[in-house]
Amino acid sequence: MNLSKSKFANALSDPRSGLQLRLPNVRATLQTVQVIAALCVTLLGTGLARAETGVTAQTVLIGQSVSLTGPLAEIGNDFSEGFKAYIDEVNRRGGVFGRRLKLVLMDDGYVPQRSLANTEKLIGEDKVFALVGNLGTANVTGVLPLLEQHRVPLFAPFTGADSLRRTPNRYLFTVMASYGSETEKMVQHLTTTGIKSIAVAYLNNAFGQEGLAGVQAAMKDRQVAPIASAAIATDARDAAVAAQTIALARPQAVILTTAGKATIEFIREFKKTGVAAQLLLLSVADTNLLVNQFGKDATGIIVTQTMPAPFSNKLGVSREFNKLMNSNGKDKHVGYASMTGFVSAKAFVEALRLTGPDLTREKFMSAIESAKNMDLGGYVLRFGPEKHHGSTYVEMTMIKPGGSLFVY
Incomplete structure (x- = not known):
């Protein structure tokens, strides 16, 4: 049954409608019902009752x-x-x-x-x-x-x-x-301790290239520049070539703006060269993976972290x-x-x-x-x-x- 407010009120006062209210103050009750009915129409009409996408009461x-x-x-x-x-x-x-x-x-x-x-x-x-x-x-x-x-x-x-x-x-x-905050921390630490012969190995994608740019910017502020850099594919197929390129420059430190497999394979190949250099890695390098892969040979690797120590x-x-x-x-x-x-x-x-x-x-x-x-x-x-x-x-x-x- 679809009633307007006036018809709804009339029906309430008509004995034949079956909706008659048997209360002492019928007029007050009618006014209350009219207000409620009008409010419901307003809410439905404006769509305020509609829920946000992905949200229910439960x-x-x-x-x-x-x-x-x-x-x-x-x-x-x-x-x-x-x-x-x-x-x-x-x-x-x-x-x-x-x-x-x-x-x-x-x-x-x-x-x-x-x-x-x-x-x-x-x-x-x-x-x-x-x-x-x-x-x-x-x-x-x-x-x-x-x-x-x-x-x-x-x-x-x-x-x-x-x-x-x-x-x-x-x-x-x-x-x-940000990764820029991490590379700034790395370069600050190295240059403060007198290390300026720094190379960079980076992942050959947007992430790695941004990391390289961050290292370069932090070093430029200190009037130095990387002595060598090498890109590594995400599947690490060229990790050995990158390791050799960096090793030939014989740096004191190597900053890696890499993650996952590329990090592991570069470190593995770089260790084979016999060049003794401090390795510094971004937080996404995954410390668990380093320890699982290299055991005691992971000792001495520096990793910047952007979270409190989980241990x-x-x-x-x-x-x-x-x-x-x-x-x-x-x-x-x-x-x-x-x-x-x-x-x-x-x-x-x-x-x-x-x-x-x-x-x-x-x-x-x-x-x-x-x-x-x-x-x-x-x-x-x-x-x-x-x-x-x-x-x-x-x-x-x-x-x-x-x-x-x-x-x-």
């Missing part, structure tokens, strides 16, 4: 495209395990404002075209609320136009690319320091991470990559809490911009309307005998 749907296979498989899997560990714990406790988080996880093999295809599916078919934790510089860069087109936020991508930080982007938020109990976030990973039988995944995944998930959940129960994409992004200090347990992120990159935290670590790390 769930928030999020998507993630990472490298579970391919040259960065170890990093991608560890990152994903740390991320899921925190999400599962939040769901076990009832979610955020009663909503459990559902993750659609997709493998892109560290191939930018696959990342784009995955993201198109996550947005167009799966209808996710947001993307969280996508991995890779070129992979993330390639999906930004799609995110802007559909107004979908990407939170905590696993990349420190400076190019993603130079141009403000409404839909991009990061929780780790330490100094900070609350590290204690929480260790407890959760151990209790879930994920001990073999404990490391900096899984810590990055854990922190990414924790920061995302905190952003949801700051947004409040009325969750929309716009309110979510505004809430992050208003989060001046997001303390995750000693690891603090600082955001603002013009500051979407929450961390500048970098520390240098060195692998010790037995595989543990100490901090400079």
